[in-house]
Amino acid sequence: xxxxxxxxxxxxxxxxxxxxxxxxxxxxxxxxxxxxxxxxxxxxxxxxxxxxxxxxxxxxxxxxxxxxxxxxxxxxxxxxxxxxxxxxxxxxxxxxxxxxxxxxxxxxxxxxxxxxxxxxxxxxxx
Amino acid sequence: xxxxxxxxxxxxxxxxxxxxxxxxxxxxxxxxxxxxxxxxxxxxxxxxxxxxxxxxxxxxxxxxxxxxxxxxxxxxxxxxxxxxxxxxxxxxxxxxxxxxxxxxxxxxxxxxxxxxxxxxxxxxxxxxxxxxxxxxxxxxxxxxxxxxxxxxxxxxxxxxxxxxxxxxxxxxxxxxxxxxxxxxxxxxxxxxxxxxxxxxxxxxxxxxxxxxxxxxxxxxxxxxxxxxxxxxxxxxxxxxxxxxxxxxxxxxxxxxxxxxxxxxxxxxxxxxxxxxxxxxxxxxxxxxxxxxxxxxxxxxxxxxxxxxxxxxxxxxxxxxxxxxxxxxxxxxxxxxxxxxxxxxxxxxxxxxxxxxxxxxxxxxxxxxxxxxxxxxxxxxxxxxxxxxxxxxxxxxxxxxxxxxxxxxxxxxxxxxxxxxxxxxxxxxxxxxxxxxxxxxxxxxxxxxxxxxxxxxxxxxxxxxxxxxxxxxxxxxxxx
Numbered sequence: 001x002x003x004x005x006x007x008x009x010x011x012x013x014x015x016x017x018x019x020x021x022x023x024x025x026x027x028x029x030x031x032x033x034x035x036x037x038x039x040x041x042x043x044x045x046x047x048x049x050x051x052x053x054x055x056x057x058x059x060x061x062x063x064x065x066x067x068x069x070x071x072x073x074x075x076x077x078x079x080x081x082x083x084x085x086x087x088x089x090x091x092x093x094x095x096x097x098x099x100x101x102x103x104x105x106x107x108x109x110x111x112x113x114x115x116x117x118x119x120x121x122x123x124x125x126x
Numbered sequence: 127x128x129x130x131x132x133x134x135x136x137x138x139x140x141x142x143x144x145x146x147x148x149x150x151x152x153x154x155x156x157x158x159x160x161x162x163x164x165x166x167x168x169x170x171x172x173x174x175x176x177x178x179x180x181x182x183x184x185x186x187x188x189x190x191x192x193x194x195x196x197x198x199x200x201x202x203x204x205x206x207x208x209x210x211x212x213x214x215x216x217x218x219x220x221x222x223x224x225x226x227x228x229x230x231x232x233x234x235x236x237x238x239x240x241x242x243x244x245x246x247x248x249x250x251x252x253x254x255x256x257x258x259x260x261x262x263x264x265x266x267x268x269x270x271x272x273x274x275x276x277x278x279x280x281x282x283x284x285x286x287x288x289x290x291x292x293x294x295x296x297x298x299x300x301x302x303x304x305x306x307x308x309x310x311x312x313x314x315x316x317x318x319x320x321x322x323x324x325x326x327x328x329x330x331x332x333x334x335x336x337x338x339x340x341x342x343x344x345x346x347x348x349x350x351x352x353x354x355x356x357x358x359x360x361x362x363x364x365x366x367x368x369x370x371x372x373x374x375x376x377x378x379x380x381x382x383x384x385x386x387x388x389x390x391x392x393x394x395x396x397x398x399x400x401x402x403x404x405x406x407x408x409x410x411x412x413x414x415x416x417x418x419x420x421x422x423x424x425x426x427x428x429x430x431x432x433x434x435x436x437x438x439x440x441x442x443x444x445x446x447x448x449x450x451x452x453x454x455x456x457x458x459x460x461x462x463x464x465x466x467x468x469x470x471x472x473x474x475x476x477x478x479x480x481x482x483x484x485x486x487x488x489x490x491x492x493x494x495x496x497x498x499x500x501x502x503x504x505x506x507x508x509x510x511x512x513x514x515x516x517x518x519x520x521x522x523x524x525x526x527x528x529x530x531x532x533x534x535x536x537x538x539x540x541x542x543x544x545x546x547x548x549x550x551x552x553x554x555x556x557x558x559x560x561x562x563x564x565x566x567x568x569x570x571x572x573x574x575x576x577x578x579x580x581x582x583x584x585x586x587x588x589x590x591x592x593x594x595x596x597x598x599x600x601x602x603x604x605x
Contacts, residue, residue: 085391106395
């Protein structure tokens with residue numbers, strides 16, 4: 001067990017399940033949310049070490065969620081990885097002031113995602 | 127001439143005779159009473175002088191009369207017809223009249239040649255007018271706005287489309303300065319710059335937004351200089367092609383590709399992730415592995431449906447789809463679709479209420495396409511209904527009109543009135559619904575195509591924001 005908590009937010013239940021399972025198997029504690037609003041509340045309540053969020057989500061988009069978290073001192077320093085099915089890279093100004101460190105395009109490899117998670121947490125811990 | 131010479135010689139002879147008679151000294155005088163004495167030579171001279179005077183006077187009178195007739199003839203010359211010649215009023219004047227008739231003949235030839243030239247010019251003018259009218263007719267018939275200006279920036283030609291675009295009176299535009307005709311300062315600058323550039327070989331193409339009476343529109347403006355005689359610049363032709371719709375379609379296509387790409391990537395992401403998890407042995411037990419296989423299968427089916435949707439719309443629109451209509455029961459089809467959608471509804475604790483009449487009424491339809499339409503409407507109802515909501519599936523038979531209708535009502539978010547008219551448009555997604563659930567904006571368009579284009583039925587929608595929506599269709603009943 002790494003003891004780290006990761007918040008996973010995606011409105012696609014299958015993606016939410018598979019990512020959660022991969023992270024749990026790797027020893028992480030996983031909190032899930034099915035839309036941006038739920039994710040915001042969960043982040044404020046759980047203070048996760050990392051957020052993995054989808055870009056397109058009902059209620060609040062991934063970017064809006066990360067920007068909202070950045071506004072509050074308690075959640076401002078939580079790093080985030082964004083999953084996107086847009087098929088194109090977002091411009092730097094799109095992710096400005098959002099705390100998003102990495103982006104991963106769907107379809108993605110859970111192995112690659114896990115490596116990215118470890119990398120981000122390692123950097124954050126250093 | 128001979129007569130004039132004869133009169134002149136006669137006058138001279140008579141005068142000479144008179145002088146000679148005076149020069150003779152007579153031997154005797156004639157006495158006529160106590161007071162009158164006459165010398166005979168003087169009497170003879172007086173008689174000769176008088177006769178000479180009479181002959182001269184008669185000649186003068188004759189000539190004077192001839193001159194008057196000639197003057198009258200000359201004054202009437204402009205009224206004379208072709209090949210008319212002045213008659214000689216007096217033999218004395220014959221050379222003058224002949225010479226004058228020569229001048230008239232020559233003038234007549236010149237007049238005839240001039241008339242010929244006038245006719246040629248008239249024909250050329252008619253041809254030029256016809257060509258101009260033809261060119262104007264072409265320009266007027268062009269849907270693009272056309273503005274032609276001269277070197278002084280005055281409007282030479284403009285068509286209806288230009289008048290509509292720039293909101294001016296076409297009848298008052300001709301020969302008016304461009305800045306008095308249109309208010310678009312950018313357009314005026316473009317025309318002036320082009321005229322000053324004097325670029326007779328090249329064209330300039332710019333994109334320009336114009337505030338028209340019907341709202342802002344985007345135009346592709348093609349400007350070119352017109353060369354006049356001796357290659358001097360004669361003005362500028364500006365052609366404005368309305369590309370608002372093209373831009374909208376291009377934007378729709380981009381959005382469509384982006385949406386389709388997103389929708390394709392989502393199930394593909396699940397398939398890839400679950401397959402990798404199975405390969406890596408992350409599924410610890412048989413139950414989990416079976417779940418993973420099912421996810422892969424369902425997501426593969428979802429991918430297939432999406433591709434089918436895209437292809438079906440494309441085929442229906444191009445008229446290439448194969449339609450297989452058979453008598454079928456709409457009720458049976460609705461029940462089958464409800465069974466399929468039930469797991470999705472249960473995930474959101476949505477109750478599906480069936481008010482479906484017994485399966486006696488038949489309609490004639492392509493089973494697969496109609497089933498696809500019902501499934502699409504049910505899937506939308508589940509998507510846009512919040513957890514704990516209700517979906518009612520209903521059939522309504524109208525025996526008098528020989529129609530059967532299917533109605534799928536939900537207690538979902540509803541559709542704002544401003545969006546209601548467009549929900550069946552391809553790629554259209556209401557903003558509020560866009561946030562509620564994902565979609566390509568293709569489903570309802572496909573359903574409408576299937577119901578109305580393929581089955582000649584009628585599609586309908588009723589909605590109230592916050593209360594829910596009812597989507598349905600009506601088809602013909604068959605005996």
